[in-house]
Amino acid sequence: MIDSSLTELAAALAGRRVSSVELTQEALARIAAHQDLNAFITVDEAGALEAARAADDRRAQGTGGPLVGIPLAHKDVFCTEGLATTCGSRMLANFVSPYDAHVVSRLRAAGAVCVGKTNMDEFAMGSSNENSYFGPVKNPWDRERIPGGSSGGSAVAVAAGMVPIATGTDTGGSIRQPASLCGVTGIKPTYGVVSRYGMVAYASSLDQGGAFARSAQDCALLLSAMAGFDSRDSTSLDRPPEDYTRGLDQPLAGLRIGLPKEFFADGLAADVRAALDGALAEYRRLGATLVEVSLPNARLAIPAYYVIAPAEASSNLSRFDGVRYGHRAAEYSDLQDMYSRSRAEGFGAEVKRRILIGTYVLSHGYYDAYYIQAQKLRRLIAQDFAAALNECDVIAGPVSPTTAWRIGEKSDDPVQMYLSDIYTIAVNLAGLPGLSLPAGVGAEGLPVGLQLIGNYFAEARLLNAAHQFQLATDWHQRRPPAT
Amino acid sequence: MSLTPEAVHHIARLARIAMNADEEKATRDKLDGIFALIEAMQAVDTTGVEPMSHPQDIAQRLRPDEVTESDRRDAFQNIAPQTAGGLYLVPRVIE
Numbered sequence: 001m002i003d004s005s006l007t008e009l010a011a012a013l014a015g016r017r018v019s020s021v022e023l024t025q026e027a028l029a030r031i032a033a034h035q036d037l038n039a040f041i042t043v044d045e046a047g048a049l050e051a052a053r054a055a056d057d058r059r060a061q062g063t064g065g066p067l068v069g070i071p072l073a074h075k076d077v078f079c080t081e082g083l084a085t086t087c088g089s090r091m092l093a094n095f096v097s098p099y100d101a102h103v104v105s106r107l108r109a110a111g112a113v114c115v116g117k118t119n120m121d122e123f124a125m126g127s128s129n130e131n132s133y134f135g136p137v138k139n140p141w142d143r144e145r146i147p148g149g150s151s152g153g154s155a156v157a158v159a160a161g162m163v164p165i166a167t168g169t170d171t172g173g174s175i176r177q178p179a180s181l182c183g184v185t186g187i188k189p190t191y192g193v194v195s196r197y198g199m200v201a202y203a204s205s206l207d208q209g210g211a212f213a214r215s216a217q218d219c220a221l222l223l224s225a226m227a228g229f230d231s232r233d234s235t236s237l238d239r240p241p242e243d244y245t246r247g248l249d250q251p252l253a254g255l256r257i258g259l260p261k262e263f264f265a266d267g268l269a270a271d272v273r274a275a276l277d278g279a280l281a282e283y284r285r286l287g288a289t290l291v292e293v294s295l296p297n298a299r300l301a302i303p304a305y306y307v308i309a310p311a312e313a314s315s316n317l318s319r320f321d322g323v324r325y326g327h328r329a330a331e332y333s334d335l336q337d338m339y340s341r342s343r344a345e346g347f348g349a350e351v352k353r354r355i356l357i358g359t360y361v362l363s364h365g366y367y368d369a370y371y372i373q374a375q376k377l378r379r380l381i382a383q384d385f386a387a388a389l390n391e392c393d394v395i396a397g398p399v400s401p402t403t404a405w406r407i408g409e410k411s412d413d414p415v416q417m418y419l420s421d422i423y424t425i426a427v428n429l430a431g432l433p434g435l436s437l438p439a440g441v442g443a444e445g446l447p448v449g450l451q452l453i454g455n456y457f458a459e460a461r462l463l464n465a466a467h468q469f470q471l472a473t474d475w476h477q478r479r480p481p482a483t
Numbered sequence: 484m485s486l487t488p489e490a491v492h493h494i495a496r497l498a499r500i501a502m503n504a505d506e507e508k509a510t511r512d513k514l515d516g517i518f519a520l521i522e523a524m525q526a527v528d529t530t531g532v533e534p535m536s537h538p539q540d541i542a543q544r545l546r547p548d549e550v551t552e553s554d555r556r557d558a559f560q561n562i563a564p565q566t567a568g569g570l571y572l573v574p575r576v577i578e
Contacts, residue, residue: 306517325562326564340496360514413516415519419520
């Protein structure tokens with residue numbers, strides 16, 4: 001039953017053909033059966049069953065929306081009151097938040113049943129989920145391969161059918177890239193649409209929460225419940241609530257899809273390119289027209305990102321000092337030594353690297369050359385998107401230059417790891433919404449995602465374009481072997 | 484650009500991350516590769532471009548200067564490594 005779409009699950013719950021307790025038990029059994037994938041850091045069996053019973057009561061009274069009684073998993077970056085929030089770090093290995101993230105309280109209020117917290121790259125820094133203190137997550141399509149990151153656990157939980165929906169965050173591609181590599185649908189909305197309150201901060205001007213599901217329709221239902229103004233996030237946008245499912249049925253005839261020539265050039269693997277060409281041909285059959293657009297500064301996105309994100313990270317992560325919460329070293333000589341040792345022990349190698357980069361680019365004498373220059377490039381990149389979106393309705397391109405790579409293949413080479421985010425990072429710098437949908441398979445039968453990028457607040461448009469594709473194709477319904 | 488060993492030592496100290504000499508060396512090698520990537524930025528003429536710090540270029544929202552939080556000191560101190568009498572304890576800093 002749990003493999004059904006959210007719409008079908010909601011109808012079955014409403015018709016009392018299945019109970020939330022039954023669905024939750026099914027989710028918990030799947031999680032237990034796939035422990036080898038390491039998708040979860042914390043599973044909350046007792047809490048989930050209690051929430052499921054409450055959801056069944058609510059269904060019996062006929063109140064609430066489509067998510068009442070639906071099992072869901074949260075990326076372990078979202079604070080959950082009373083349940084561990086580790087952020088994939090030793091620093092927070094024993095941290096239990098005294099409050100809920102806005103996203104968590106909204107989804108709880110919507111009746112969704114949280115079954116646990118998913119594995120992730122430490123502090124959301126990574127593209128392979130190998131940077132977790134709790135061990136790497138494995139790709140269900142091939143357990144020798146990475147699932148992508150940083151929201152790898154959430155992508156795998158959905159791909160392997162443990163939960164129908166999961167939350168994630170995307171600072172440079174951390175929803176879209178694992179969605180692509182695991183064959184699920186994932187959306188990162190416009191910056192400011194989902195509250196960052198209670199979401200452990202990495203790079204605050206780029207971080208944005210979003211949704212994973214098996215289909216665009218299910219993503220639309222989840223995002224509708226997640227999004228909304230929150231006065232506790234100073235960058236939350238005060239806009240009227242949106243129903244992201246409203247435009248799903250619109251036909252695509254006349255839709256202009258822009259293909260950035262820089263995205264279909266050197267560096268894109270031939271098998272990924274072939275899968276994307278097939279998907280774009282399907283879009284043409286659905287009535288869309290394809291036009292070439294240009295993002296001339298896209299190649300600067302990675303350098304600019306690896307200044308801005310580490311700069312913000314070095315500032316954000318200064319709060320982990322072993323005083324108010326998080327890891328404190330057992331031995332130290334004085335206060336400075338306590339800070340330095342607690343941080344040295346609590347943070348993993350990649351997090352330390354990014355803190356050091358950020359500290360350097362913000363330090364005296366380098367600020368203008370690095371930080372301000374990166375912010376200027378950020379504007380050029382955003383202007384490129386604005387110009388391109390004048391010539392088309394949505395932009396389409398790859399998510400990742402390759403399919404999922406082998407565990408360990410890039411883990412000792414940060415530069416190669418960073419380059420794998422070439423197609424996703426620019427979207428975060430511009431603050432635009434982006435979506436990844438299963439679009440085909442590569443040479444070894446591994447999933448390939450197509451990225452759709454829209455103008456600010458065009459989430460419903462992106463979801464519509466993805467949904468129409470999913471009505472005509474079955475890539476999103478394919479399941480990894482042995483799940 | 485290549486970072487000197489002294490520069491790595493200095494930023495590790497600024498960032499309050501304890502590192503021994505071997506760790507500093509290994510970190511320096513990795514950071515050199517990353518800064519080589521970042522240097523591509525310097526080739527672009529950005530004269531007259533306004534730096535962008537927020538996607539929508541919106542100003543910070545203001546709110547009335549009112550107390551909105553309740554007192555949850557116990558809940559917040561329960562998760563601290565060391566507290567006493569409502570205070571956070573750290574090593575002695577004033578002799």
